[in-house]
Amino acid sequence: MSVRFELNGEPCGFAGDPLTPLVDVLRGERFLTGTKAVCREGFCGACTVHVDGEARMSCLVPMAGLAGRRVTTIEGLVPPGAAHPLQAAFEAADVVQCGMCFPGMVMSLSAAFRDRPPASRDEVKAAMTGNICRCTGYERIVDAVLAGLAPTNASGAGGSDV
Numbered sequence: 001m002s003v004r005f006e007l008n009g010e011p012c013g014f015a016g017d018p019l020t021p022l023v024d025v026l027r028g029e030r031f032l033t034g035t036k037a038v039c040r041e042g043f044c045g046a047c048t049v050h051v052d053g054e055a056r057m058s059c060l061v062p063m064a065g066l067a068g069r070r071v072t073t074i075e076g077l078v079p080p081g082a083a084h085p086l087q088a089a090f091e092a093a094d095v096v097q098c099g100m101c102f103p104g105m106v107m108s109l110s111a112a113f114r115d116r117p118p119a120s121r122d123e124v125k126a127a128m129t130g131n132i133c134r135c136t137g138y139e140r141i142v143d144a145v146l147a148g149l150a151p152t153n154a155s156g157a158g159g160s161d162v
């Protein structure tokens with residue numbers, strides 16, 4: 001089976017087993033290793049990317065479902081050399097430890113708050129429910145998200161999927 005889709009703004013092709021998970025193509029064929037493969041069962045959120053602008057766990061997305069779709073990874077979220085406000089906020093707050101969870105968190109949160117900043121702490125927590133961090137306390141991450149997506153900082157929150 002072959003599939004044509006868009007990857008980080010460029011035309012892309014895949015030929016092979018239609019049930020191949022997107023995360024394996026991203027990492028193994030496209031060398032986009034910012035997308036992490038941790039549980040591979042839809043529990044941790046480390047593999048989260050955008051498909052047509054929506055956050056999806058790429059370990060659960062078979063290539064067969066991607067024909068004509070638009071895939072964005074952490075590498076394509078903002079132009080090369082730029083930092084998404086969430087990335088800048090996480091770095092400023094020094095909340096990243098091993099870093100395995102953070103690309104997925106950025107992808108989940110950037111999709112959830114593309115059009116407006118979070119209205120509350122609980123809204124941030126709800127947007128992160130699919131993303132597990134085994135290192136850093138969640139409260140500090142929520143603080144960083146609220147700081148990074150505050151109205152004065154959030155003009156670039158949506159990245160390339162805006």
Ligand code: FES
Pocket residue numbers: 036037038039040041042043044045046047048057058059060
């Ligand atoms: S690797 Fe996909 S949810 Fe954990």
Ligand code: FES
Pocket residue numbers: 095096097098099100101102132133134135136
């Ligand atoms: S920083 Fe290690 S899993 Fe989140």
